[in-house]
Amino acid sequence: MNYVILAAILFSIGSAAVLLRRNAIVAFMGVELMLNAANLALVAFSRMFGELDGQIMAFFVMVVAAAEVVVGLAIIIALFRARQTISLDEPAELKG
Amino acid sequence: MNFVTPEIAWAPLTPILIVLGAAAAGVLVESFIKTPATRRVVQLWLSGAALLAALVAVVVQWGGLEGAAGTVVMSGKITVDLQSLAWQLMLLIFAVLSVLLFASKTSDNEESFTALGSVAPGSVEEKLARRAGLQVTEVFPLALFAVGGMMLFTCVTDLIFLFVALELFSLPLYILVALARRRRLLSQEAALKYFLLGAFSSAIFLFGAALVYGATTQIDVAFIGIAIEIVDGRDGMLLLGAVMVIVGLMFKIGAAPFHSWVPDVYQGAPTPVTAFMGAATKAAATAALIRVMYLAFYPLEWELSWMFWAVAILSMALGTVLALVQTDIKRMLAYSAVAHAGFILVAFAGLEAEALAALPFYLLTYGLATIGAFAIITQVRERAEDGGVGAEAVRLGQWAGLGKRSPLLAGAMALFLLSFAGIPLTAGFIGKFEVFSAAVAGGAWILVLIAVIASAVAAFFYVRLIVLMFFTDVPEGAEDSIAVGNEPLSRVVIYLTAIAILVLGILPSGVLELFQESAVFLVIGG
Numbered sequence: 284m285n286y287v288i289l290a291a292i293l294f295s296i297g298s299a300a301v302l303l304r305r306n307a308i309v310a311f312m313g314v315e316l317m318l319n320a321a322n323l324a325l326v327a328f329s330r331m332f333g334e335l336d337g338q339i340m341a342f343f344v345m346v347v348a349a350a351e352v353v354v355g356l357a358i359i360i361a362l363f364r365a366r367q368t369i370s371l372d373e374p375a376e377l378k379g
Numbered sequence: 380m381n382f383v384t385p386e387i388a389w390a391p392l393t394p395i396l397i398v399l400g401a402a403a404a405g406v407l408v409e410s411f412i413k414t415p416a417t418r419r420v421v422q423l424w425l426s427g428a429a430l431l432a433a434l435v436a437v438v439v440q441w442g443g444l445e446g447a448a449g450t451v452v453m454s455g456k457i458t459v460d461l462q463s464l465a466w467q468l469m470l471l472i473f474a475v476l477s478v479l480l481f482a483s484k485t486s487d488n489e490e491s492f493t494a495l496g497s498v499a500p501g502s503v504e505e506k507l508a509r510r511a512g513l514q515v516t517e518v519f520p521l522a523l524f525a526v527g528g529m530m531l532f533t534c535v536t537d538l539i540f541l542f543v544a545l546e547l548f549s550l551p552l553y554i555l556v557a558l559a560r561r562r563r564l565l566s567q568e569a570a571l572k573y574f575l576l577g578a579f580s581s582a583i584f585l586f587g588a589a590l591v592y593g594a595t596t597q598i599d600v601a602f603i604g605i606a607i608e609i610v611d612g613r614d615g616m617l618l619l620g621a622v623m624v625i626v627g628l629m630f631k632i633g634a635a636p637f638h639s640w641v642p643d644v645y646q647g648a649p650t651p652v653t654a655f656m657g658a659a660t661k662a663a664a665t666a667a668l669i670r671v672m673y674l675a676f677y678p679l680e681w682e683l684s685w686m687f688w689a690v691a692i693l694s695m696a697l698g699t700v701l702a703l704v705q706t707d708i709k710r711m712l713a714y715s716a717v718a719h720a721g722f723i724l725v726a727f728a729g730l731e732a733e734a735l736a737a738l739p740f741y742l743l744t745y746g747l748a749t750i751g752a753f754a755i756i757t758q759v760r761e762r763a764e765d766g767g768v769g770a771e772a773v774r775l776g777q778w779a780g781l782g783k784r785s786p787l788l789a790g791a792m793a794l795f796l797l798s799f800a801g802i803p804l805t806a807g808f809i810g811k812f813e814v815f816s817a818a819v820a821g822g823a824w825i826l827v828l829i830a831v832i833a834s835a836v837a838a839f840f841y842v843r844l845i846v847l848m849f850f851t852d853v854p855e856g857a858e859d860s861i862a863v864g865n866e867p868l869s870r871v872v873i874y875l876t877a878i879a880i881l882v883l884g885i886l887p888s889g890v891l892e893l894f895q896e897s898a899v900f901l902v903i904g905g
Contacts, residue, residue: 314579
């Protein structure tokens with residue numbers, strides 16, 4: 284159960300990073316932290332129940348998270364090339 | 380340890396396999412065919428053929444299921460039943476129309492997508508890429524991957540595979556949003572916002588799924604429902620997990636307060652992509668929300684109903700009010716999409732069986748009108764200074780007098796707007812009527828009352844655009860500022876959707892019966 288609490292704490296830190304930090308990379312790291320917190324919770328539950336389901340799920344999540352990194356960094360790099368900044372406050376042409 | 384090879388019934392997965400297989404083949408086409416123009420034609424035919432083949436496969440399966448409810452694949456990870464086949468059919472229709480829009484070119488032979496996604500907007504490299512005639516033909520396989528993911532999303536019955544399918548259709552969409560040909564800074568910014576918020580919401584969904592697993596020891600949606608009912612695991616962890624799973628899905632539907640990406644992405648994305656995701660993402664996410672609510676979380680109906688009420692009311696109010704003050708037509712339709720998300724959630728009040736037939740019909744009418752309306756936006760363009768065709772004219776003022784420039788286009792637009800507003804004789808009216816009756820059957824007449832008031836207010840800004848198109852004169856001196864396109868592919872899409880909206884509005888019974896037939900779930904063990 285302690286691991287589940289740790290996962291919840293990590294998840295909260297991650298979501299705080301997404302919502303509060305203005306640097307796209309840091310916000311993105313927050314998302315990754317949230318996904319890994321979910322992984323930790325899955326594995327912890329799997330251990331608690333003495334079955335393998337949760338651990339198998341964690342593998343799937345890892346693969347998906349890796350794919351997400353590829354797409355996310357590509358978008359951030361494209362944006363950086365155009366603007367020379369990755370601050371989330373800077374690109375503000377879409378409003379209203 | 381003994382491993383048993385799982386039995387997989389491949390046949391029910393044929394439509395999804397065709398689409399995903401064609402997407403993989405499309406990636407190969409990218410690397411083996413060097414000339415952009417040839418590659419484009421090959422990709423277009425490949426994706427068109429794959430989508431039509433998948434469409435046929437879905438219809439064949441539907442016929443084959445006569446009497447039976449469906450097939451369980453991979454010991455309950457995927458369930459192909461009539462309900463999911465109905466959604467797949469709808470998604471494939473949206474996809475065929477969208478691919479036609481993707482391929483459409485202006486009279487200056489310019490397509491909707493950038494020449495090379497990786498170069499900076501306005502740079503020398505971008506000019507070189509344009510001059511070399513480069514094209515991002517990857518959009519076709521990306522769209523196919525997204526369609527395949529959405530089709531999977533409608534029939535997966537396992538929370539973690541739901542997450543995998545969610546990402547499978549979201550990741551290609553993030554890229555597609557970034558690839559606009561004009562106003563590229565806007566498009567990239569929209570992609571970043573969509574990506575960060577999308578990844579955030581899917582992380583919330585995943586953690587919710589982990590909590591539900593922890594509370595019930597199950598990940599299969601049907602077994603979760605049984606576990607909640609029998610084991611009575613209504614503890615805080617379960618509720619929190621259920622709320623987080625639903626929040627993740629509501630984000631994809633675009634309901635307030637999880638709507639902040641909707642206006643930006645609708646405005647910034649290339650218009651064909653906006654059309655595709657506006658129609659298809661909402662449908663896929665609604666299908667998944669239905670499955671999760673009706674199979675897994677129905678015992679929590681009382682605990683969760685406040686959430687559906689609050690989100691539905693907020694979406695309708697916020698979407699309607701903010702759409703009133705918009706001056707950009709894509710943004711206005713985006714806020715109207717938020718309001719429509721609210722109408723969709725109205726049907727979930729009471730979790731009545733009627734909603735299982737009403738929601739697919741509503742999403743079908745809404746999706747067709749959305750694709751049609753955005754197809755028209757691709758046709759109304761500014762005239763460039765050299766006399767060529769410029770960017771899309773998205774300011775509302777630029778649409779003044781469109782009825783005189785092109786009565787046919789303006790007429791079709793008026794039809795789609797009336798369908799959004801839910802005026803009788805259009806498909807939107809029947810859709811709204813079905814959804815509201817489902818909610819009334821669930822005893823939520825207060826919610827329906829609010830929804831009716833919201834539709835009445837929303838009709839104001841739809842009608843305002845119609846008045847602008849037909850009863851306002853073209854501003855003095857601006858007679859030549861707008862170029863109305865006549866792209867054959869886009870025209871086909873516009874006419875097809877307009878006819879469909881009229882037919883569904885006047886003779887809906889056939890399609891309604893089809894969806895009523897599909898209003899059953901195959902539940903294993905339940």
